[in-house]
Amino acid sequence: MATTTSSARAIPRAYGTRARLVNEAELRATLSTFRELSDEDWRRPTVCTGWTVRDMLAHTVGQYEELPRPWVAVRRIRQAARTHPHLGRLDGHNEIQIEDRKAVPGRELIGALAHFAPQGLIAVRRTPAAVRRRIRPSWLYPEAKALPEDSMDYLGNVIVARDTWMHRVDLSDATGAELVLDGHDREIVDQVVLDLALSWTGPAVEIDLHGRAGGRRLLGIGTPAATLHADAVDFARHLSGRPSRRRPELEGDPLVRDALMAARVVF
Numbered sequence: 001m002a003t004t005t006s007s008a009r010a011i012p013r014a015y016g017t018r019a020r021l022v023n024e025a026e027l028r029a030t031l032s033t034f035r036e037l038s039d040e041d042w043r044r045p046t047v048c049t050g051w052t053v054r055d056m057l058a059h060t061v062g063q064y065e066e067l068p069r070p071w072v073a074v075r076r077i078r079q080a081a082r083t084h085p086h087l088g089r090l091d092g093h094n095e096i097q098i099e100d101r102k103a104v105p106g107r108e109l110i111g112a113l114a115h116f117a118p119q120g121l122i123a124v125r126r127t128p129a130a131v132r133r134r135i136r137p138s139w140l141y142p143e144a145k146a147l148p149e150d151s152m153d154y155l156g157n158v159i160v161a162r163d164t165w166m167h168r169v170d171l172s173d174a175t176g177a178e179l180v181l182d183g184h185d186r187e188i189v190d191q192v193v194l195d196l197a198l199s200w201t202g203p204a205v206e207i208d209l210h211g212r213a214g215g216r217r218l219l220g221i222g223t224p225a226a227t228l229h230a231d232a233v234d235f236a237r238h239l240s241g242r243p244s245r246r247r248p249e250l251e252g253d254p255l256v257r258d259a260l261m262a263a264r265v266v267f
Helices: 017-034 053-066 070-083 090-099 108-127 131-135 142-146 152-175 183-199 232-240 252-260
Strands: 205-210 214-221 224-231 249-252
Touching: 017 108, 017 152, 017 183, 053 070, 053 090, 053 108, 053 152, 053 252, 070 090, 090 142, 131 152, 152 183, 152 232, 183 205, 183 214, 183 232, 205 232, 224 232, 224 252, 249 252
Parallel strands: 205 224
Antiparallel strands: 205 214, 224 249
């Protein structure tokens, strides 16, 4: 963990080779974790409401499948409008991802992820950066307007790895599987902290995140009014809207706690 504090806004955005390496490392970690599951694990509920472990993997397969095949996403959005009109466009589309593979056993879904995910990452890499920056995910999902950058560049380079990573955390929580962390996990958490910093309007606060994915960063400008101590993965759970395992510790201005507890980052 870093021993000095630097501005979270100084974290470089993960693009190009850096993003590719993080995406590939997270895919390897996710596949490895799913391959260790027992037959009973596939039916376990996850923190994602209504989703089992098998459902979560079917959703992940669908995410990668759509990167080189955007027409599949369009078809799912249209189908969801008919069959899940009570859901938002993104949530309804996610349900169709699961329903499309409702008869596929979990073990076969692992093979599907190993097949589609590399294709999806290659599609992102081969699309010219200028084109990726012009394509707006909000054209398909209005929810994407909440992204720090409404671009396919940001979606493919940052959100894909982040979404896959958080579902690996969900998988660990649901099954008790070991959550193996390395350098790429810290890269993903850094991008989460960067997005938090870009939206932060509160007083300066030092974020001291523990564990292999952790680090020490400053939100805001000036002398910190408080210091937050938390496990890095647990803080990411919180920012995603998931329940945290342990309550963060705060030193300093108690009003900062309210702002941090209300803070959210898109996953």
